[in-house]
Amino acid sequence: MKRNLILYILIFAVCILTVGTALTSCGRRGDEVSVFYYTYSDTYISGVRSAMDAGLRRAGVGYHNYDAGSNQTTQTEQVDTAIAKGTTMLIVNIVDTGSDDAARTIVEKARAADIPLIFFNRSVSEEIVKSYDKCIFIGTDYEAAGHMQGEMIAENILANYDKYDINGDGKISYVLFKGQQGNAEAEARTKYSVEDCNALLSEAGRPELMFYDKNNKNGYIVDQDGNWSNAAANNSMKTILSGYSEAGGNMVELVIANSDEMALGAIAALAEAGYNKEGGRVIPVFGVDATEGAVAKIRDGFMTGTVKQDGVGMAEAIVKVTENILGDMEALSGIDEAMVIGGWRINIPYSLYTGDDAE
C-alpha cells in the first residue's frame, strides 16, 4: 500500500507541475511571436534571451521561447509546431550555419504560412534572406570581430613583447580555440584574428605568431561537440599544459579564444597550473563577447581583452523590428540607419574591452 501511496504522490506531482506551468503561462497566450534559440546553454545567447524577454514584455508582445539544444532537427520541428500553433512571427537563432539548407527550409515554411521571419545572431546568407520579402537578418558584421581581435592582440603584444616572450626565442607561441567547425563566425574569427595580428607584427619588424604545436597543421583546436564550451576549452588547455611548460621552455605564450566562455575555460586551466591568478604570471588571454564573467576577469587583470558583442543592443533591435512589423509599420523604421546594410540586414556594432577604458 505504501508503494501505491508514493505513486499517487508522484502522479499528483506531475499533474500539478504540468497544470501549474501551463497556468502560469496562460496570461501570455493569445497572439504570440515565437523565438527559437540555438541553445540555452550558451552564456552569451542567454544574455540576449534575458534582454529580449524583458524587451518583449515591455512592448506588450506575447512570446514563446524554444530551446533547440544545438540540434537543427529539433529546431526545425519546433518551427513546424509554432506554425501549426498559429504564431504571428518567427524569430530564429539558427543552429546550422554550415550550409544554407537549414535556413532555406525555415524560409520555405515561413513563406508557406505567410509569416514574417527574423534571423538573428548566427549568420544566414544574403541570398537566403533576400529570397523572402518578409525576412530580415539582425546580427553582427561577424568578420569585424576577428579583425578587431587581431588588431587588439597585436597592439597588446607589441607593447609587452619581452614580457610575453617567456622562453626568449623572439617568437610568441599561441593556442587558438575555434569553437565549432563549419560555423561562419568561428571561421572568420579564426582566420582574421591571426592574419591581422601577424600583419601588424610584421609591420613592426617582429616575427609572426607561432602555433604552439608544430604538428597541428590546422592552427586551431575545436570543441568537438560544437558548443564553444567552457569545459571543452578547459580540457584541451589542461592537456596542453601537461606537455608544455616554462620548465620545458615551450610554454604557450598567448591564448586566443573565439568566445569568452572558452577563454574562461582556458584561464581556469591556467590558474590550476599556477598562472593567471593572484601572484602568478599572467599569460595573455583574448576572447570575444564580453560576458559578465570575462569582464570581471579582465577587471581583475587575469584576462587581457575581449571584443564586446552588444547582446542587449541586438535584443533591442529585434524587439523594435518586431514591434514595427506587428504594428504594420516599415520594418526598419526607428533603427539607426548606419546599422542597416542593403535593406536586408541590421549590423550591431562591436567594441573592444580591455579594462583600460572601463566605465
Next chain:
Amino acid sequence: MPEINEDRERNDGFFVKLLSGARERIDGFRSLPREDKARRVREFLLNNAMYIIIITAVIIIAIIEPRFISWASIINIISLTAAKLPIALGIGGAIVLTGTDISAGRAVGLTACIGASLLQMTGYSAKMFPNLSTMPVFIVLLAVMAVGAVIGLINGFFVAKFKLHPFIVTLSTQLIIYGAILLYLQIGNNGGQTLSGLDSSYLDFVSGPLFRVAGIAVPRYVLFSVIITAIMWVIWNKTTFGKNMFAVGANEEAANVSGVNVFKTIVLVFVLAGIMYGITGFIEGARIGSIASYTGQNYESDAIAACVIGGVSFVGGTGKISGIVIGVLLLQIIFVGLNFLSVDQNMLYIIKGAIILLACAVDMRKYLVKR
C-alpha cells in the same frame, strides 16, 4: 446481396461477443465485495495512469487552445511520430532483451551522413564526392540499412559473445561511431562541413506529399513508418525469431535449455535494430535538408523513453509494437501540447523527466505486485 448479409452476420456475431464479454466483466465486477471493487478501480487507474493523464491533457489543451486539434497540428504530430518511430521500434527489441542501446542516435547520425553524401545533387559546389553522379535512391536506402546492420552486428556480437551488458557495449560503440562520423565528414570536398545540396529525387522520395488533408501535405515518410511498423509487428508476433526474442528476454537460461539459439537471437535483435537506425537516418536527411555531426545526438533517449511509456519493460520479455507506437505518439503529443500551452522551455525538461520517471514507476509496479 448474400455476401453482405453474411458480412453483417459475422459483424453482429462479433459485436454480440464483445457486448456479452463486457457484460460478463461488468457482472463480475458488480458481484465483488465493496473493498475489492475499490481496489479494482484503483488498480485500473494506476495501471492506465499514463493513458488517463495523456487523454486528460489532450482534452485540457484542446479546450485552452483549440488550434491543437486543427488539421495542421494533427498532421504535425503524426509526422513527428512517424519520423521517430523506426528508431524506437529498433531499440524496443534491445529493451525486450533487458538491455538497451545508447549507440542508436549516433548510428542514425552516421547512416544519415552516408545517405546524404551519396545523394547530393550533381554539380553542387561542395559535393563530397564530386565525380559521383547522384545514386538511385533505392540503392542508397539499401546501403544505409546495410551500414546500420553492421553496427548492430558489432553491438550484438559483443553482447552475446562476451556477455557484456549492452549499456557498456553501446556506450563504447557510440563513441566509435561518433569518431567515424567526424572522420567521414572530412572526406573529399566536404572538409568537416554540414552535408547539404541534397538531390530532389531523394527529397521527394522521403518528404514529398503522400496526400493532402485540408490542403496540408502528409509527408511520404509517414507511409514508410506504417509499413515498417507492420513488418516489425509480423517479426515480433508471427516468427520464430520473435518468439525466441521474448523467450531470451524473459529468461535467458530457460530459453537456452529449451533449445533457443541465444547467441543468434541476441545478434539478430541488434542487427534488426541497426537496420531501423539506418532507415531513421535515411529519413532524417531528407526531412531536415542537411546533415551535420550532431545529427542523431541523443535520439536514443527519446526512443527509450517512448518504449518505456509504451510498456516495453526493462524487466525483459514483455512489450508490444502497439505499445511503442503509442509511446512515441504520446511523447510527441506531450511536447507539442506543452508548446501550445506556451510552457516555459526550462520547465519542459523537468516535466519530461518527471513523466518518464512516473511511467517507469507505474511499469515496475505491475511486476512488483506479481511477485
